[in-house]
Amino acid sequence: MKYILSLDIGTTSTRAIIIDEHGALISSSTKDYELYTPKPG
Numbered sequence: 001m002k003y004i005l006s007l008d009i010g011t012t013s014t015r016a017i018i019i020d021e022h023g024a025l026i027s028s029s030t031k032d033y034e035l036y037t038p039k040p041g
Contacts, residue, residue: 011035
């Protein structure tokens with residue numbers, strides 16, 4: 001069976017999902033993190 005991994009890397013979180021070749025969701029995960037801004041602006 002074939003799988004597709006999709007990554008969404010955003011400003012405050014990253015999300016990953018795995019679907020099979022028929023589009024059925026196999027697994028998903030989200031990791032939140034703080035936005036680091038060393039200086040204003």
